[in-house]
Amino acid sequence: MTSPAPAAAFTQDELKAQVGRAALDYIVDGEIIGVGTGSTVNKFIEALAGVKARIRGAVSSSVASTERLRAAGIEVFDSNAVDELAVYIDGADEIDGRGYMIKGGGAALTREKIVAAQSRRFVCIADASKLVNTLGAFPLPVEVVPMAARRVMRQFARLGGLAQVREKDGLPLVTDNGQHIVDVTGLRITDPLDFENEVNQWPGVVTVGVFAHQRANVCLLATSSGVRTMNFD
Numbered sequence: 647m648t649s650p651a652p653a654a655a656f657t658q659d660e661l662k663a664q665v666g667r668a669a670l671d672y673i674v675d676g677e678i679i680g681v682g683t684g685s686t687v688n689k690f691i692e693a694l695a696g697v698k699a700r701i702r703g704a705v706s707s708s709v710a711s712t713e714r715l716r717a718a719g720i721e722v723f724d725s726n727a728v729d730e731l732a733v734y735i736d737g738a739d740e741i742d743g744r745g746y747m748i749k750g751g752g753a754a755l756t757r758e759k760i761v762a763a764q765s766r767r768f769v770c771i772a773d774a775s776k777l778v779n780t781l782g783a784f785p786l787p788v789e790v791v792p793m794a795a796r797r798v799m800r801q802f803a804r805l806g807g808l809a810q811v812r813e814k815d816g817l818p819l820v821t822d823n824g825q826h827i828v829d830v831t832g833l834r835i836t837d838p839l840d841f842e843n844e845v846n847q848w849p850g851v852v853t854v855g856v857f858a859h860q861r862a863n864v865c866l867l868a869t870s871s872g873v874r875t876m877n878f879d
């Protein structure tokens with residue numbers, strides 16, 4: 647007798663689609679919701695398009711997500727037009743067991759932090775490769791005013807980090823806010839709250855990609871055996 651073939655492993659794209667759909671359980675009917683940026687969020691937007699009548703609209707964290715939301719027929723509101731959002735749904739580059747995250751791989755960290763801050767609940771959607779014990783293996787994105795880039799890079803060198811300006815087509819990448827990104831490797835961020843507080847004080851830093859004050863309340867983690875829910879409240 648032959649044993650059954652092992653279940654096919656999911657591709658990363660399929661895992662992202664699974665958590666994108668699972669996040670629909672967290673949208674609040676009749677409300678405006680916060681929507682993040684990235685390939686996992688793109689799957690969420692695809693799923694959201696199918697139930698768009700349930701929500702009033704969205705506040706978006708990037709030009710790219712705004713375009714996708716509008717193409718799906720979902721109204722996008724200015725963040726200043728909305729006092730508070732019931733929920734914010736976004737991905738992460740790394741998340742630890744306390745809900746602290748590194749974000750900004752898609753260069754949208756500043757608007758992501760703003761929308762997260764105006765939301766009552768942050769639901770992080772990620773595949774299992776993003777779960778870490780200690781933040782820092784993923785290069786930490788930091789949005790900076792261009793004239794401060796070199797100084798900020800020297801400050802990271804004092805912490806043992808190696809920073810470089812992110813480029814696109816051979817030139818410094820320009821964010822939706824007209825700023826630059828430095829990516830920092832070699833860090834081990836054991837106290838994310840303290841780290842975020844410190845870097846926030848450096849002149850010229852617009853946003854550091856550690857989300858400790860705006861940590862996740864819930865993480866929907868796609869694994870090969872299904873979506874695992876982690877609660878951090």
Ligand code: 5RP
Pocket residue numbers: 682683684685686687736737738739748749750751752753754755758
């Ligand atoms: C964009 C982000 C994204 O949430 C993060 O980079 C994860 O992206 P993806 O879902 O494509 O893996 O912070 O600035």
